[in-house]
Amino acid sequence: MSAQEVKFRPHLERRKCIDAALKFVFAGSAFFGVTVLFVLLFRIISDSLGWLDLQFLTSFPSRFPEKAGIFPALLGTIYVILITAAFSIPIGIAAAIFLEEYAKKSKLVSFIQLNIYNLAGVPSIVYGILGLTVFVRWMQLGRSLLAGGLTMGILVLPVVIVSAQEAIRAVPDSWREAAYALGATKWQTVRYVVLPSALPGIMTGVILALSRAIGETAPLIPIGALTFIRTLPKSPFDSFTVLPIQIYNWTSRPQEDFRAIAAAAIVVLLFVLLSMNFIAIMIRNKYQRRIKEV
Template sequence: MTAGEWRGVPNLARRHWQSLWLRRLFQALTWLGVMLLAILLFRIARQGAVWLDWDFLTSFPSRFPARAGIKSALAGTLWLIGLTALISVPVGVAAAVYLEEFSRAGRLKTFIEVNIANLAGVPSIVYGILGLAIFVRGIGLGRSVLAGALTMSLLILPVIIIAAREAIKAVPQSLRQGAMALGATRWLTVRHHVLPGALPGIMTGVILALSRAIGETAPLIMIGALSYVAFVPEGPMDGFTALPIQIFNWTARPQQEFHGLAAGGIIVLLAVLLLMNAAAVAVRHRFQRRR
């Protein structure tokens, strides 16, 4: 046997060149996104930081910028997100469990699946109209924080269901079979093995969905959340405002000071969002370590 000659690979130089430039392009695009976000955050911070103090968090809105705060809006947002989570998580996870673990393939299931996928793409203002017709007027909840939370729940349910289904699907089939082979019912299998395994994924979906809800403005305006609220909601039937509405209201005013207040409100909104994310990461981490 003689040693074979090195055979050239066709177009090798060109392919390396292509790979290198595409890599640079993708790198640039990634940085573009990061930079845009950084610029936005920087501008907001510069504009709003001077307004951020304890008084800002604990004062009600006012005609006078120096006295205005976001107490009612922050409390309204916390109420709204809390209630929305209480409503949408159990319903969404139950729907996902039903679709993945219990329902049989068939036309009805396909119909439900197609509907959920479509609902995820419906503009939020449409949910606002629905909320106004059903919750505010239909069952007479009025412009309450409960009506707002129900509307928001409708809005994010498709996202939660889809995310939870994916998480449930990702639990290995071998685990289900192992449990069933020990004489477990469907429910016990789901309760002890599928849900714990899917929890991190479900948490991620829930946080994503709630993050969307926390920034939504259109449906709240539609159902008539108030823009000037000088009280904190004390129950689910109270009127409310929310951070995005307060921010929107301030940016619409001509005075420069109110724009600064709006920037301050945005910073608070982002902080709440980050806190929620951090909580989700913490829960996920703890849960994964336990196995």
């Protein structure tokens, strides 16, 4: 053997061994999340066993866990989301259309874009403080459904804008040019060509954004969503509560039984969220197939 050959030691055995071992570690990390999800779901469902029934869905909160229910919270969540949707969807889509179709590349536009990304990263409790200052106190809306819904609307607005932008960007330019060639104006092109084909993508983003709003607790704490509601909210100016606030209140009590009804309420909340996610994924899949056909 020459000296050169002795120097070259590939250590192939050892390197392959380390390779295999670390592949195992990496795979374990990837499946860690999956495992946690199952443990979490199993844990919450088993905690809630025996508490989740029709009476629970249709009753008011109570000092006695066996009589307590989530009816006002469920209704409050639906009302808040309706207001959130009415506020954030039109503004969000309009902003996305402007940024994608109308705005020329300029310092101002890239500032607006960066600003939207930064808004998406503002902690949700800070949005709650904004809502408290602007809606509850300055506009004198009080601790009302309207104040809560608008606060949530502001919170999800950046998410709606960004996802609508992505959907609009996915529409091929050739479609727009075809419309212009037929003599369509800019707005006609947007209205009759871009928006219809971007709609499924926009809807997916909107549903995901709203499902985030349904799960948010922190922004409604400064607004003062109450946990003891004796009457159902009848107008946008009435006080209200939502599911996550109710869950927070019950979880923070030391008694076992309240923890159990908190778990039951979490099961209801997760059911709503997962079905919304499921619908969003269905829309996305259908849409992707259509783009392929074109």
